[in-house]
Amino acid sequence: MHQGNQTVFEFSLLGLSAGSEQQQLIFMLLLCMYLVTMVGNLLIILAIINDAHLQSPMYFFLANLSFTDICFTNTTIPKMLVDIQSQRSTISFSGCLAQMYFFMLLVDLDNFLLAAMAYDRYIAICHPLHYAALLSPKHCTLLVVTPWVISILVSTLHLSLLNLLTFCDKREIPHFFCDLEPILKLACSDTQINDLTILVIGGAVIFIPFAFIIVSYALIGCTVLRVPSAKGKWKTFSTCSSHLSAVSLFYGSIIAVYFLPSSHYSPERDKVAAIMYTIVTPMMNPFIYSLRNKDMKGALRKLFSRKTYF
Numbered sequence: 001m002h003q004g005n006q007t008v009f010e011f012s013l014l015g016l017s018a019g020s021e022q023q024q025l026i027f028m029l030l031l032c033m034y035l036v037t038m039v040g041n042l043l044i045i046l047a048i049i050n051d052a053h054l055q056s057p058m059y060f061f062l063a064n065l066s067f068t069d070i071c072f073t074n075t076t077i078p079k080m081l082v083d084i085q086s087q088r089s090t091i092s093f094s095g096c097l098a099q100m101y102f103f104m105l106l107v108d109l110d111n112f113l114l115a116a117m118a119y120d121r122y123i124a125i126c127h128p129l130h131y132a133a134l135l136s137p138k139h140c141t142l143l144v145v146t147p148w149v150i151s152i153l154v155s156t157l158h159l160s161l162l163n164l165l166t167f168c169d170k171r172e173i174p175h176f177f178c179d180l181e182p183i184l185k186l187a188c189s190d191t192q193i194n195d196l197t198i199l200v201i202g203g204a205v206i207f208i209p210f211a212f213i214i215v216s217y218a219l220i221g222c223t224v225l226r227v228p229s230a231k232g233k234w235k236t237f238s239t240c241s242s243h244l245s246a247v248s249l250f251y252g253s254i255i256a257v258y259f260l261p262s263s264h265y266s267p268e269r270d271k272v273a274a275i276m277y278t279i280v281t282p283m284m285n286p287f288i289y290s291l292r293n294k295d296m297k298g299a300l301r302k303l304f305s306r307k308t309y310f
Contacts, residue, residue: 027084033077046303051299
């Protein structure tokens with residue numbers, strides 16, 4: 001990444017628009033959200049590991065989603081907290097690349113895991129007799145390992161193309177972390193290849209799993225409609241409500257950031273939507289998946305009672 005004949009060593013992150021008197025309030029809010037996210041997702045993982053009743057594919061995917069959300073949150077919030085306290089919002093070139101790499105990798109991974117969870121619900125409701133065979137431990141492991149490989153390759157491709165660009169004097173990123181779209185706005189050289197890669201590769205990585213989720217739920221809906229009683233319909237579909245809530249929150253904000261026309265691009269809109277999927281979604285997932293789930297609530301109670309006993 002170069003500026004003319006000089007290497008760009010650092011960028012300035014403009015962060016959230018707020019006066020100095022609001023910085024401490026934002027700091028405390030972010031710190032609370034960060035702690036809730038870490039504790040909530042860690043409790044989900046521990047509850048699943050410690051409860052024999054939760055050793056099923058659905059909870060295997062949920063544990064992986066919680067682990068991904070922990071890593072995902074750690075790519076952005078700690079840096080934001082340090083910036084607010086130090087009142088210094090610069091990030092080194094290597095730090096920016098590292099943050100961007102892991103951010104893209106974990107966003108893609110979240111996306112694939114949500115699709116795997118939709119597949120789990122589809123098999124459980126539409127093909128319950130084949131559930132054990134289609135979602136064996138080997139198949140579940142494959143459904144987690146494959147997204148890791150794809151996400152690593154896609155993130156490496158974006159970063160490799162970014163390294164070929166040259167940048168102008170302006171080094172201010174109108175964002176609170178290093179994201180691909182704001183960085184490309186600072187480039188002096190042609191970004192057509194980068195834009196095309198985002199559209200084709202990035203679009204495929206987001207929309208193929210999203211389309212898979214839509215089709216899965218369409219088929220689930222058809223199966224649910226064939227259930228004779230209204231109570232039976234509600235009981236069957238209620239097992240999907242948590243996942244649907246998480247999907248709506250995640251994809252709504254992703255589409256708002258990356259896939260609206262460039263003529264509608266707004267740094268402020270970008271930042272608000274990014275807050276939704278980088279901070280709010282990982283924080284809300286433990287509540288979404290535990291409050292409506294009797295098994296998970298029972299596992300959490302056992303976990304707390306065990307800790308209290310010891």
